[in-house]
Amino acid sequence: MQDDTAPLRLPEGSCDCHFHIYGPFDRFPQQQEGRFTPSQVFSAEDAFAMWERTGATRGVIVHAVGSGEDNAVTFDALKRFPDRLRATAILDPDVSDRRLDALTDAGFRAVRVTMIRQDGKPVSTQGTMFEDLVKLAPRIAERGWHAQLWIECSDLAEAAPALEKLPLDFVVDHMCRTMADKGAEHPDYLGFLDRLKTGRYWTKISGADRNTRTGAPYADTAQFMRAIVAAAPDQVVWGSDWPHVGHTEATTPDLQVLLRLLHDCVPDAETRRRILIDNPARLYGF
Numbered sequence: 001m002q003d004d005t006a007p008l009r010l011p012e013g014s015c016d017c018h019f020h021i022y023g024p025f026d027r028f029p030q031q032q033e034g035r036f037t038p039s040q041v042f043s044a045e046d047a048f049a050m051w052e053r054t055g056a057t058r059g060v061i062v063h064a065v066g067s068g069e070d071n072a073v074t075f076d077a078l079k080r081f082p083d084r085l086r087a088t089a090i091l092d093p094d095v096s097d098r099r100l101d102a103l104t105d106a107g108f109r110a111v112r113v114t115m116i117r118q119d120g121k122p123v124s125t126q127g128t129m130f131e132d133l134v135k136l137a138p139r140i141a142e143r144g145w146h147a148q149l150w151i152e153c154s155d156l157a158e159a160a161p162a163l164e165k166l167p168l169d170f171v172v173d174h175m176c177r178t179m180a181d182k183g184a185e186h187p188d189y190l191g192f193l194d195r196l197k198t199g200r201y202w203t204k205i206s207g208a209d210r211n212t213r214t215g216a217p218y219a220d221t222a223q224f225m226r227a228i229v230a231a232a233p234d235q236v237v238w239g240s241d242w243p244h245v246g247h248t249e250a251t252t253p254d255l256q257v258l259l260r261l262l263h264d265c266v267p268d269a270e271t272r273r274r275i276l277i278d279n280p281a282r283l284y285g286f
Contacts, residue, residue: 007053007256008054008256008259008260008263009054009055009259010054010055010056010259010276011055011272011273011276011277012055012057013057013058013276013277014054014055014056014057014058014238014276014277015056015057015058015059015060015237015238015276015277015280015281015284015286016047016051016054016056016058016059016060016238016239016240016242017059017060017204017206017237017238017239017280017283017284018060018062018173018174018204018206018207018239018240018241019047019059019060019061019062019239019240019241019242019243020042020061020062020063020064020241020242020243020245021042021043021044021046021047021061021064021073021074021077022040022041022042022043022064022066022067022073022243022245023040023041023042023043023073024041024043025041027073027076028067028072028073028076029068030064030066030067030068031065031066031067031068031126042242042243043077044061044077044080044081044085046243047059047242048084050240050242050255053255054240054255054259056240057084058084058085058086058280058286059084059085059086060085060086060087060088060109060239060280060284061074061077061078061085061086061087061088062087062088062112062148063087063088063089063090063112064245065090065114065126065127066126067090068090069090069091069092069127071087071089071090071103071108074087074089074108075087075102075103075106075108078106078107078108079106082106082107085107086107086108086109086284086285086286087106087107087108087109088108088109088110088111088112088148089103089108089110089111089112090111090112090127090128091111091128091132091136091140092128092132093128093131093132093135093136095136097139100139100140100143101143104143104144104145108145109144109145109146109283109284109285110145110146110147110148110171111128111133111136111140111145111147111148112127112128112148112150113127113128113129113130113132113133113147113148113149113150114126114127114128114129114150115129115130115149115150115151115155115156115159116150116151116152116155116177130159130162130163133147133166134166137166137167137168138167140168141166141167141168144285145168146168146169146170146171146202146283147163147166147168147169147170147171148170148171148172148173149163149170149171149172149173150173150174150177151172151173151176151177152176152177152178153176153177153178153182153186153188153189153191153192154186154188156172156176156188156191156192156195157188157191157192160191160195164200169200169201169202170200170201170202171201171202171203171204171237171283172192172201172202172203172204173203173204173206173207174204174206174207174210174211174241175203175204175205175206175207175208175211175221175224175225175228176189176192176203176224177207177210177211178192178211178224179211179213180211180212180213180214180220180221180223180224181213181220183223184223184224184226184227189224189227193227193228193231193232194231196228196231196232196235196236197231197232197235199232199235201235202235202236202237202279202283203228203235203236203237204236204237204238204239205225205228205229205236205237205238205239205262205265205266205275206238206239206240206241207239207241208221208225208253208258208261209241209244209247209251209253209258210241210246211224215251216253216254216257217257217260217261218257218258218261221261222261222264222265225261225262225265225266226265229265229266229271229275233271233274233275234274234279235279236275236279237275237276237279237280237283238262238275238276240255240258241253242255
């Protein structure tokens with residue numbers, strides 16, 4: 001019988017497809033990003049130490065909005081650890097072709113696009129927006145990039161016709177950033193699942209701590225994770241969202257709780273292997 005109290009570990013070669021790094025601030029100054037502005041340095045080496053506790057060996061840095069559009073802190077990490085890291089960039093639509101080529105060669109594979117709204121209005125006007133993506137799409141498509149979308153399922157339903165005119169595939173953050181009380185049977189969430197089945201969309205089974213209404217152990221988000229895996233297991237990757245900026249000390253997730261949720265929602269070891277190893281290799285070119 002499995003000991004439910006024993007620490008869980010991911011299989012060798014697992015990829016953490018959503019984490020952030022910050023600083024050192026004397027080399028990589030940060031802009032203010034409200035509650036998402038950390039007060040301490042979180043380096044690639046710090047992430048590796050976290051991975052030693054979980055079993056992950058590779059990862060995808062999601063460049064933080066507060067770290068600026070030069071992507072410098074992430075570029076530096078990719079140059080130092082090319083075999084272990086890939087990344088998602090924030091781009092100005094006027095970025096030069098020469099810079100795009102340099103970012104691609106370093107290991108950037110996507111642009112991070114902010115499309116999340118609250119009460120019908122954009123939550124943030126920082127970073128790369130949809131209008132920027134329209135301008136960037138032909139050039140990043142030539143380089144094999146995709147668009148990583150921070151968007152909620154009802155907003156995706158509205159935006160999809162315009163998105164799908166672009167020559168890109170899409171990775172949707174945090175299970176489509178849908179709050180748990182909306183329910184995985186909501187028509188717009190079912191529409192999101194149908195998009196995963198087309199093969200043009202992917203998602204990250206991450207962010208349970210951001211989508212929950214009940215808090216740890218995030219049982220109210222399990223319905224979404226299970227629905228995603230049942231719909232399109234080959235279009236799914238996993239991420240820790242370390243270092244969980246924006247949380248208070250009391251609400252910062254325990255990584256073991258996140259791993260337990262993953263194992264509970266994806267009990268089949270072979271399916272977990274696809275999500276943790278095979279799918280990231282295809283998506284990010286490891």
